[in-house]
Amino acid sequence: MIDIRPAERADVPQILYFVRELAAFEREPDAVEADEAMIAHALFTEHSAEALIAELDGKAVGFALFFHNFSTWTGKKGLYLEDLYVTPDARGAGVGTAVLRHLAGVALExxxxRFEWSVLDWNQPAIDFYRKMGATGMDEWRIQRVTGDALRELASPGGR
Incomplete structure (x- = not known):
């Protein structure tokens, strides 16, 4: 049986484990800078994001982390799914579908x-899964990102 529940503070080590597993799957195993304290602060102090834990037969097998954004075009907030991860042994059991259905319900509630997320262009199984769930690719849009030294330089007077 699949259960989807809000994450609790005690889930933070499991969430960080899943984040690291996701990073390894996405070919960036050393990119995770977050630690348990940072995740706990974001989820349970700042409330800048929310997380769900997916359980299969009582065992945590995945998570989703999401937050609200805003669309000036719709005049409404949106739900942005930052991360969705299901352990390899639980894939194909309906966990990802259950999580997306749950989050779609949260968005409507x-x-x-809008309910949006990004997917890596090489992850064809995920793209196919999302299409099957009714998602539309926004292929004409390209995500832009500024981090680290470039972010500091951009923020400085006389920067870029």
């Missing part, structure tokens, strides 16, 4: 105009 909160009167969100």
């Amino acid at each position: 909160r009167d969100c105009g």
Whole structure:
């Protein structure tokens, strides 16, 4: 049986484990800078994001981390799925579908105009899964990112 529940503070070590597993799957195993304290602070102090734990037969097998954004076009907040991870042994059991259905329900419940996420262009199994779930690719859009030294330089007077 699949259960989807809100993450609790005690789930933080499991969430960080899943984040590291996701990073390894996405070919960036050394990219995770977050630690348990940072995740706990973001989820349970700042409330800047929310997380769900997916359980299969009582065992944690995945998680989703999401937050609200805002669309000036719809005039409504949206739900943005930052991370969705299901352990390899639980893939194909309906866990990912259950998580996406749950989050779609959250988006509707909160009167969100959109439910969005990103997927790596090489992850064809995920792309196929998302299409099957009714998602539309926004292929004409390209994510832009500024981090680290470039972010500091951009923020400085006289920067880029």
